[in-house]
Amino acid sequence: MNLESVAPNAVPEGAHLIDVREQSEWDAGHAPTAQHLPASILLESLDKLPEDDADLYIVCRTGGRSFQVSQWLNANGFDAINVAGGMDMWFESGLPLESEGEGEAFIL
DSSP: OOOOEEOGGGSOTTOEEEEOSOHHHHHHOBOTTOEEOOGGGTGGGGGGSOSSSOOEEEEOSSSHHHHHHHHHHHHTTOOEEEETTHHHHHHHTTOOOBOSSSSOOOOO
């Protein structure tokens, strides 16, 4: 079981980045290449995960939810890696953000 964590700036380009935050958090600001899959509906949405065997990089706001989701995914046959520090650290690292609204992206 892989319980690895990486800093946001260590997520490889082209990696499967899964954002497990809730809709309002996603709408405020998210990584441009991320896929939105809220932790609250994870069990009913497993079919939306990429089907290849590549690692899944799991991110939330600060790293707590994503760590729990990563643990669960790893225990159930996926290869998940927690993005330590979450979107807060993503933003602090100067990595790109986009929002679903008209305003400037921010981390909620």
